[in-house]
Amino acid sequence: MALIVILDDRATNRKIFSKLAASIESGVTVRSFGDPAETLAWLEHNTPDLIVTDFKMPVMDGAEFIRRFRAQPNGVDIPVIVITVYEEREFRLLALEAGATDFLNSPVDHQEFITRARNLLKLRKQQILLATRADGLARELKDSERSREEALRDSSERLGQVIDTIPAMVSATDTEGRIIFINAFQAALAGIGPAEAVGHNMRSVFGEDHGKRNNALDRKVISTEAALPSFEEEIVDFLGTKRVFLTTKTPLRDSANAVVGVVTSALEITDRKHAENHLFHMAHHDALTGLPNRALLSDRLRREIARTRRGDRPFALHLIDLDGFKDINDGLGHQVGDKFLVEIAGRLRSLVRETDTIARLGGDEFAVLQTHITKNADAADMATRIIEAIGAPWSHAGEQVTSSASIGIAIHPTDGAGAQELLRCSDLAMYRAKHDGGKVFRFYASDMNLRARAALILDSELREAIAKEQFVLHYQPQISLRTGQVVGAEALLRWQRPGHGLVGPGEFLARAEENGLIIPINEWVLREACSQAKSWHRRGHPATRVGVNLSATQFFKQNVPLLVTQVLAETGLDPRLLDLELTESIVMHDAEAVARDLQLLRGLGVGISIDDFGTRYSSLTYVKHFPVDRLKIDQCFIRDLASNPSDAAIVRAIVSLGHSLDLEIIAEGVETAEQLALLRIEGCDEVQGFYFAKAMPAEDLMAFIGETCAQARSA
Numbered sequence: 001m002a003l004i005v006i007l008d009d010r011a012t013n014r015k016i017f018s019k020l021a022a023s024i025e026s027g028v029t030v031r032s033f034g035d036p037a038e039t040l041a042w043l044e045h046n047t048p049d050l051i052v053t054d055f056k057m058p059v060m061d062g063a064e065f066i067r068r069f070r071a072q073p074n075g076v077d078i079p080v081i082v083i084t085v086y087e088e089r090e091f092r093l094l095a096l097e098a099g100a101t102d103f104l105n106s107p108v109d110h111q112e113f114i115t116r117a118r119n120l121l122k123l124r125k126q127q128i129l130l131a132t133r134a135d136g137l138a139r140e141l142k143d144s145e146r147s148r149e150e151a152l153r154d155s156s157e158r159l160g161q162v163i164d165t166i167p168a169m170v171s172a173t174d175t176e177g178r179i180i181f182i183n184a185f186q187a188a189l190a191g192i193g194p195a196e197a198v199g200h201n202m203r204s205v206f207g208e209d210h211g212k213r214n215n216a217l218d219r220k221v222i223s224t225e226a227a228l229p230s231f232e233e234e235i236v237d238f239l240g241t242k243r244v245f246l247t248t249k250t251p252l253r254d255s256a257n258a259v260v261g262v263v264t265s266a267l268e269i270t271d272r273k274h275a276e277n278h279l280f281h282m283a284h285h286d287a288l289t290g291l292p293n294r295a296l297l298s299d300r301l302r303r304e305i306a307r308t309r310r311g312d313r314p315f316a317l318h319l320i321d322l323d324g325f326k327d328i329n330d331g332l333g334h335q336v337g338d339k340f341l342v343e344i345a346g347r348l349r350s351l352v353r354e355t356d357t358i359a360r361l362g363g364d365e366f367a368v369l370q371t372h373i374t375k376n377a378d379a380a381d382m383a384t385r386i387i388e389a390i391g392a393p394w395s396h397a398g399e400q401v402t403s404s405a406s407i408g409i410a411i412h413p414t415d416g417a418g419a420q421e422l423l424r425c426s427d428l429a430m431y432r433a434k435h436d437g438g439k440v441f442r443f444y445a446s447d448m449n450l451r452a453r454a455a456l457i458l459d460s461e462l463r464e465a466i467a468k469e470q471f472v473l474h475y476q477p478q479i480s481l482r483t484g485q486v487v488g489a490e491a492l493l494r495w496q497r498p499g500h501g502l503v504g505p506g507e508f509l510a511r512a513e514e515n516g517l518i519i520p521i522n523e524w525v526l527r528e529a530c531s532q533a534k535s536w537h538r539r540g541h542p543a544t545r546v547g548v549n550l551s552a553t554q555f556f557k558q559n560v561p562l563l564v565t566q567v568l569a570e571t572g573l574d575p576r577l578l579d580l581e582l583t584e585s586i587v588m589h590d591a592e593a594v595a596r597d598l599q600l601l602r603g604l605g606v607g608i609s610i611d612d613f614g615t616r617y618s619s620l621t622y623v624k625h626f627p628v629d630r631l632k633i634d635q636c637f638i639r640d641l642a643s644n645p646s647d648a649a650i651v652r653a654i655v656s657l658g659h660s661l662d663l664e665i666i667a668e669g670v671e672t673a674e675q676l677a678l679l680r681i682e683g684c685d686e687v688q689g690f691y692f693a694k695a696m697p698a699e700d701l702m703a704f705i706g707e708t709c710a711q712a713r714s715a
Helices: 011-022 036-043 062-071 089-098 110-143 148-165 184-190 202-206 208-224 270-284 294-309 325-332 334-349 376-391 419-435 447-468 509-515 518-538 552-557 560-571 584-589 591-604 620-625 645-660 673-682 698-714
Strands: 003-007 029-033 050-054 080-084 102-105 168-174 179-182 228-236 242-253 259-268 315-323 357-362 365-370 394-396 399-401 404-412 441-443 471-480 486-497 501-503 545-549 578-583 607-613 630-633 664-667
Touching: 003 011, 003 036, 011 029, 011 050, 011 110, 029 036, 036 062, 050 062, 050 110, 062 080, 062 089, 080 089, 080 110, 102 110, 102 228, 110 228, 110 242, 110 259, 110 270, 168 184, 168 242, 179 202, 184 202, 202 208, 208 228, 208 242, 208 259, 242 270, 270 294, 294 315, 294 357, 294 365, 294 404, 294 419, 315 376, 315 419, 325 334, 325 399, 334 357, 334 365, 334 376, 334 394, 365 376, 376 404, 376 441, 404 419, 419 441, 447 486, 447 509, 447 518, 471 518, 471 545, 471 698, 486 518, 486 698, 509 518, 518 545, 518 552, 518 560, 518 578, 518 698, 545 607, 560 578, 560 591, 578 584, 584 607, 591 607, 630 645, 645 664, 645 673
Parallel strands: 003 029, 003 050, 050 080, 080 102, 404 441, 486 545, 545 578, 578 607, 607 630, 630 664
Antiparallel strands: 168 179, 168 259, 228 242, 242 259, 315 365, 315 404, 357 365, 394 399, 471 486, 486 501
């Protein structure tokens, strides 16, 4: 059972490293200490198999602790791992000179900790096995009744046989670097027989590079008369195959205890190294693109933060989200979508330097860690090049696929001191870029935190508003210019928001679109408007058409014809009294699917209006081919109708177009008698606006309709 000692003055670190050490293999015993002096006192009477120590500790640092431990009788061969935040060479040399075996940089990668500790434990077990076998042979020699010469010869042969059976390289060299013994395993790697190697230098067996390094280390063992800490090395065998070994070197002494050479033992860890490298790569890279994943990006961020603390230049974190990638996936399939993501990864690779890091965080989200920037303009230049690269068309199966990107940028150290804070800030900036229409980049600004918190609060209050039915509908009347009567009313949403009073949709509807709450809200609007219109009819009021706006999110995520059918059945409203208002963006998004749904709605008897006509696409094609009943001229063309000839020409063209296709024309935002007169001249059918009435509660609308009817009768 392995015994591992953890030394660190911080309790949190001791707890983490103890847990990691206990997971290396079954049966591991872990002892942890916070004080180096206390640890040394305990080690005088206990022999561990591995020690893990922090370098920077008060009173006594890691180098001094190792030096004192190596001076103890049982401290010569025990492997010691040093954990340090310092990357400078001088700190490594201090620890090496004191007798450290291996190093780990803080913050420690947990998998790397387990791997290195496991290898050192295995080497320690091999050392103990060799020592045990040697002790056994010595006892046999002592108890043997054979002659001294026969016993020595027999024991030498048996010791050689034992060493030859070990699956490790074992060799001995004299003070001149000549081989005096090499086991069968090592000789086989060199492609020679054990006897052939004797008398030769290690350079002639494993090549110039390995031999030169090996001789230099042997000279150090001989000069210091002390063992070297275990180290990993790569050796190329006679077939040209690279193999990895964990090697130790100890002095070879004669009967007078004088150093006459060096014994080298090396345990092969090639397969384990390959497996661990593969697992490490899989755990830290995206399977589709091969890019680093979020975990590796976070590690690189922490390392960059540590460098900037030592005086390096700031760095930028770009969070990249593809605009419209869902359309590519839905339209061309996920396999094509995956190929497109691989293409994007390749384009990003072509933009960065070796010191930068590209990562895929998941889905269509990427990140670029841009190091060594001197000013914000460097980050802006990188973001611009990313947007241009992603925006370039991609050809697939004869089709041109295009996308764009929204990028949020956070700068260290001004925008955040930690990795997670930088990720959060760049994420907020990316959403601002999305909100601004996409295909742009935005730097993080401090007020984004306030906006994000406000959005979370609004989300919570909207959910509560849905649950507690805090929404109400107001209705703006629509007047026939032919009869002067109210023929319809547009249902407009209001929110009785606690602490704010009655607020309009401008304060919450855009957020509801973003978080998806627009779907239950608009369902409520449809039911409430239909129920109200039915109640007017039951109470003997004139049949009045009610207009309900549909959201793009609702239209594409719900079966709208089915929903309308259910609501009409529940409320009993005549379908001819329901007018669904759609924006041009809804109609143009997926023309074929929208046309099918509109035909189903028209089949029910429901009216269809195009809202804000003239402000977006205004395509004659969809007006001609879609089942539409009326066009609503946006108020931006009505506002300056009397003074702007262009607006008058646009209104005239829309009225002419609509009437040629048997469509009714409604003008929104009528506020003056002059505007009304001009609309009569142009032949507009219906109007609505403040000139007649603002949006009002349902009961007020009924009173308004009554007054209008009375005025018409008296006239």
